[in-house]
Amino acid sequence: MPKDEPDNKSEENVKKAAPAEFSKPQGGAPSQGGAPSQGGAPSQGGAPSQGGTPLDFTSFILSLSTSVLMHLGVVENPMTKMKEKEPLVARQTIDLITLLKEKTKGNLTAEEARLVDDVLHELHLWYVKEAQ
Numbered sequence: 722m723p724k725d726e727p728d729n730k731s732e733e734n735v736k737k738a739a740p741a742e743f744s745k746p747q748g749g750a751p752s753q754g755g756a757p758s759q760g761g762a763p764s765q766g767g768a769p770s771q772g773g774t775p776l777d778f779t780s781f782i783l784s785l786s787t788s789v790l791m792h793l794g795v796v797e798n799p800m801t802k803m804k805e806k807e808p809l810v811a812r813q814t815i816d817l818i819t820l821l822k823e824k825t826k827g828n829l830t831a832e833e834a835r836l837v838d839d840v841l842h843e844l845h846l847w848y849v850k851e852a853q
Contacts, residue, residue, distance in 0.1 A: 778825075778829070778833055779832075779833060779836060782818065782821070782833075782836060782837055782840055783836075783840070785814055785817065785818050786818070786840045786843075786844055788814050789811045789814045789815055789818075789844050789847070789848075790844075790847060791805070792805070792806070792807040792808070792810045792811035792814065793806065793808065793811045793847055793848065793851040793852065794806040794851060795847060795851060806851070808848070808851070808852040811848060811851075811852065812848065812852070815841070815844050815845065815848060818837065818840065818841055818844070819841060821837070822834075822837045822838075822841065825837075
């Protein structure tokens with residue numbers, strides 16, 4: 722049945738390209754028929770990243786902090802292989818992490834809350850040092 726092969730490949734490509742979170746119904750309701758949604762999303766939340774590991778709150782915060790360090794010129798931009806300073810963008814990202822801290826208060830594990838506090842402390846120190 723060669724006719725089925727293109728459809729199966731297309732479906733597999735769509736599943737690989739679209740994170741499982743996009744296929745979930747809004748509000749956490751079960752999909753039609755009460756069956757769990759397909760896609761194999763981990764129970765702790767987060768769609769698999771390209772490397773196959775789930776994106777969770779911790780990796781999201783660490784990704785944002787790396788972005789801040791890149792915009793402060795502490796680490797090089799992986800695309801340009803150059804250190805670039807954009808302190809305004811760094812400040813906005815620090816503010817975004819602060820906003821996430823406020824909006825997720827009471828919903829984080831102790832470990833996640835401690836990570837956000839520690840990351841913000843370190844980023845503020847780097848900002849003061851590098852944004853001059």
